[in-house]
Amino acid sequence: xxxxxxxxxxxxxxxxxxxxxxxxxxxxxxxxxxxxxxxxxxxxxxxxxxxxxxxxxxxxxxxxxxxxxxxxxxxxxxxxxxxxxxxxxxxxxxxxxxxxxxxxxxxxxxxxxxxxxxxxxxxxxxxxxxxxxxxx
Amino acid sequence: xxxxxxxxxxxxxxxxxxxxxxxxxxxxxxxxxxxxxxxxxxxxxxxxxxxxxxxxxxxxxxxxxxxxxxxxxxxxxxxxxxxxxxxxxxxxxxxxxxxxxxxxxxxxxxxxxxxxxxxxxxxxxxxxxxxxxxxxxxxxxxxxxxxxxxxxxxxxxxxxxxxxxxxxx
Numbered sequence: 001x002x003x004x005x006x007x008x009x010x011x012x013x014x015x016x017x018x019x020x021x022x023x024x025x026x027x028x029x030x031x032x033x034x035x036x037x038x039x040x041x042x043x044x045x046x047x048x049x050x051x052x053x054x055x056x057x058x059x060x061x062x063x064x065x066x067x068x069x070x071x072x073x074x075x076x077x078x079x080x081x082x083x084x085x086x087x088x089x090x091x092x093x094x095x096x097x098x099x100x101x102x103x104x105x106x107x108x109x110x111x112x113x114x115x116x117x118x119x120x121x122x123x124x125x126x127x128x129x130x131x132x133x134x135x136x
Numbered sequence: 137x138x139x140x141x142x143x144x145x146x147x148x149x150x151x152x153x154x155x156x157x158x159x160x161x162x163x164x165x166x167x168x169x170x171x172x173x174x175x176x177x178x179x180x181x182x183x184x185x186x187x188x189x190x191x192x193x194x195x196x197x198x199x200x201x202x203x204x205x206x207x208x209x210x211x212x213x214x215x216x217x218x219x220x221x222x223x224x225x226x227x228x229x230x231x232x233x234x235x236x237x238x239x240x241x242x243x244x245x246x247x248x249x250x251x252x253x254x255x256x257x258x259x260x261x262x263x264x265x266x267x268x269x270x271x272x273x274x275x276x277x278x279x280x281x282x283x284x285x286x287x288x289x290x291x292x293x294x295x296x297x298x299x300x301x302x303x304x305x
Binding site for chain 2: 086087088089090091092093094095096097098099100101102104105106107108109110111112113114115
């Protein structure tokens with residue numbers, strides 16, 4: 001068994017297996033993660049959202065000329081925007097997490113979870129708050 | 137640490153995690169209140185904790201996070217000895233977040249302890265499920281992926297049943 005750096009008894013093969021779960025998660029979890037969340041605002045993705053009448057100052061690249069040909073009115077094509085999902089991890093660092101009757105303490109285990117994408121559908125581009133007491 | 141998308145930041149995050157040493161008292165409620173106020177709505181909040189806190193206040197703040205349209209996940213960390221209380225000789229139990237110590241005869245306190253523990257976590261679990269908050273217990277004696285598999289399976293079922301419920305209403 002290959003012990004990982006922080007002294008856990010989990011071997012590397014077991015940890016590596018979680019990457020496969022990430023693939024599974026992408027298919028079963030509701031849309032989460034970078035670029036998968038539809039924003040309330042319109043933007044520049046490939047997915048068409050709606051038409052709206054042209055107003056001076058709009059980017060003419062988005063004018064739909066076919067609609068103009070049919071209706072003689074200028075319309076702008078709008079697309080849905082996509083934003084990155086913000087994932088916040090709250091890691092309990094209180095004294096009770098120090099307990100461990102086996103090879104790893106609760107804190108070491110929790111830290112491994114936090115490090116290994118606590119939400120398997122989320123890319124490891126998250127922030128992390130550890131807490132005992134936060135500053136006021 | 138705020139979120140960033142680059143490798144250097146991920147490295148800093150890992151270093152910061154490695155530096156952390158547990159200790160002191162928990163203030164989960166204060167943390168959840170701060171997070172609820174400070175974070176923009178509509179994200180994912182993952183709480184990794186042993187959940188040894190007063191039930192009502194923690195649930196109330198988790199519900200507030202749901203109210204701000206966060207997808208809230210609670211990963212409960214338990215130790216096997218906490219779940220079974222396997223001691224067979226008299227023990228001195230020390231409070232890791234204070235300075236209290238309590239002498240205990242395992243056979244005399246085991247049943248009451250396990251019952252209280254079960255009641256505590258049942259209350260948290262029921263309140264979480266009612267608020268559409270996913271909760272999963274991870275036991276430190278089992279490999280990480282076992283907990284993840286259970287979590288994903290349970291979440292898949294929960295997401296399906298929520299969709300069905302919304303479709304019928």
